[in-house]
Amino acid sequence: MPGVSSFLTPADVRRIASLQVLARTVVEGFCSGLHRSPHKGFSVEFREHRAYVPGDEIRRLDWKIFARRDRFYVREFEEETNVRATILLDVSGSMAYGSGEVTKHHYATRLAACLAYLMLQQADGVGLVSFDTGVREYIPPRSRPGHLRVLVDALAASKPGGETELGRVFHDLVARVHRRGLLIVISDCFGRVPDLLSALAHFRHARHEVILFQVWDPAELEFPFRTWTRFESLERAAHHQFVDPATLREAYLRRVAEFREELKRGCHRHRVDLVPLVTDRPYADALAQYLTLRRRRA
């Protein structure tokens, strides 16, 4: 059975650990003085005292300490600032593409593991949904430390295949992820953009925060093929295109650029954080980029 170390190199783990400081400034509920947790009073396990800052609720003041030291301290509880995050992992056939050793699926599962690890370190609840044309697996969010193993096992067991239908799947998920929280979508987003945006809007309507990691293979962005090529579909069996790539390259790149631009504008419209990732970049870089983005939003 694969362990965390099979997904994360020690350097990655170290890097992610160092990023926890940043994560705390970003993830919902961490800056408890700036806004309130949506799940206040849910947990009662005491964690620590901290100095009072303006904005903290008066009822959380520890009057005993004030009596002893003549200073205001606030009591913090373990579950009080946690987020319920759900990672939506695309395991459609197109995610199986990789021009190098790393396929998009490979990259996506590792990224998901990183995120899960990061959030569990922050005691956030993390769940996992893998999907293609429908939901393949659903693991509800948990914050127990042992939940990481469950998630990692599920990620390791996932296999890409089948066609993509993001729109329909996401609409279905809205009903299943009924508690609002953070939705982390890891997908190549191949499909009709209007359908995808419609589904994301649905998430937003259900008051979910949505982060969309769009995974690209370098070859998909550069189309480096020169010789006659038979492109066989990873999603639909027997579907192929036999073309001279050199004559199509510019048209392909233009089409990809249009696609990306349309997606970018749509995400911006629905306040969805879109993070394009390329599989030749380290996961940690992607996480750093994401956390930087979240901190700016915060």
Next chain:
Amino acid sequence: MFVRGPPREGAAVTFLNIVLLGGLAAAAIPLIIHLLNRRRFQVVRWGAMMFLDDIVRTNRRRIRIEQLLLLLVRMAIPALLALAMARPVLTGIRALIRRAPSSTVVLFDNSFSMEAGEAGRSTAGAAREEAAAIVADLPRGSEAAVVGMAGPMPAVEDPTVDLVRIRSGLEDAPGGFGLARIAPALQTAAGLFASRMHQADRTVVIVSDFQRASWSPASTEERRRAWDALGAQAVPPRVVFFPIGAASTDNISVESIELSRPIVGTGQRVMVRAGLRNHGRRAYPDLRVHFRVDGVDRAAAMVSLAAGETEQALFPCTFDRAGSHVVEVRTEADALRADNAALASIPVLDRIPVLLVSGDANPAPLRGETAFLEIALQPFSRGGGKMSDLVATRVTPEDRFAPSMLDDARVVVLANVRQLSGDAVRALRDFVRDGGGLLVFPGDRASAAWYATQLAGAEGLLPAALGVLAGDPADDAGASAIVAQRHTHPALAPFNDPRRGSLGGSRIRAWYRLEVPSEFAEGVAARLDTGDPFLVERRVGEGRVLLSAVPCDADWSNLPMRPFYLPLMQEMVVHLASNVHPPRNVEVGDRLAAFLAEPEGEARAVVTDPEGTAHEVPVVRRGRRGVAEFAETDRPGLYTLRGPKDEPVHFVVRTPREESDLARVTEEEMKALATEAGAKVVRSGDEYRELERERRFGRELWRSAWWLLLALLLGELVLQRWFARRAA
């Protein structure tokens, strides 16, 4: 546009390296690569099919067409490369004739303007080399001729297949002739093609400096007739213009030389007036002009000559010795030496012996019939001056006149002579016919009937019958006067210049109403204000007769009292005496003639031309004199004739100075001329050879093929990028 020349030939292509044409198979390489590429494709399991599907769906048809087009271009590139390396040549049926013999006439400009040039090399020298090269390049068995445009080229103007002889003849061909005449040269070429040249492949090459003077629009009609004559040949020749030499306009010419009198006596002063012209744009502030007599420097003058201007230089001159002399005015201004000098031949006489036959030999002072005339003809000797008189008079009463007296005379004056014997009249007639001059002043003693029967008439000497007497010698009231007009007669022309006096102020109380037959009407040199002729001239044989309506003394008029009397008498006598010598200064092509001593048997004279070549001419007896003539005066310059018993006689053959203006036809004019002639224009020997090679062997297309290849390579790149953009 009408183009003279042979009919257009059908197009065909041959190859110089036909083996390399096998490279055309390389055209299949792109196709093979294309097919191999399609067979040896790679398979990619691809995720982003949605993008590919979109592109292929919308561009499938266009992509196929573009790929086909690109494939064709790529196939054309190696094919064109092979084609270029095979050196294709565009030919017609010419490929069949190739080195077939041809007939070529080179019209060679041997005018003196071709002597201009730079860096020690004349245009004529370059023209000779190019013409020789043209002839040398003709195919074996070709016939060629070279026709001089300004003067004959005897060594080469007969068509021959001996091209070596033509080439060597060209080297020795004389140049420096006068004005290049295009039309006659073309007519000569047409004549050669018509009767003496036989090949079907015919060419006329005009090697010239293409001076504007020779190709002026004024001669267009003449040239057109010549072109038509050339085009009317059974096989019209091609025409090639070969302008040669560098254009230069800097040139100074001595364009004229004039003498103040046609005949000079020893010790007499004559003024030589030279006209100089600067044809170029460069100014000559200190132009040195030399004056020579018989090749010896006599004087020099400095002349300032601005661009385009004319100036005169005046040199006084006297001659110590009688005979034929040559004066020369020369500058050393420029390289075109042919017009840097002008010459003139002057016959210098000891005296002009004039026989005065007096009808009234009154010995009293100024009473004799010829008294005033003697003074007028010998003013210095009569007046005791230091200068010498040109005329030496001898007076004889009419009753003592003998034909033998004519032997020493050049002019005879009949002054109021009543009548002469029949022998005397016959002797006078012979005298005039042989070139002597006769001046007749009839007066009150003259027998009108004798003059009418013996001297007038078709076989006579006089240009008019005396007619009736008009006016009254004793009454001045009805006097007439000589009409002031512009005179064209050589003896009267000097009076057109007011500085030399006028014929005004005359009072003629009585005069003969001269009856001039219509055939001599043009001989009337001056009239009285009554309309009656005053002076009439008639040409008889080699000599001339002048008839006056009044006597030469003061009985009927005041002429001897007028200032013009002396110069008038002098001019008339000199005019009549000059007839003794045929013209010594003539134009190119004019006949040279000299009166020599009476020949004995088959005498011959020798004429030396400007090149130093001697020509023998016969001396023909004419009366008591011998006459030698020479007609080959094509070259301007000095000719010297030597009779068996005579002093040398010099002739100067002049040429029009249009050739001195070195301005050439402009590019536009050249195009117009080429159109007029249907001619090709070449600027160098290489260009001519290229033209000829193209004509004979066709035009090589390899250069065009290379350019096309380059264009295809660029086109392939451009097409590829363009298609890609369109696809985008």
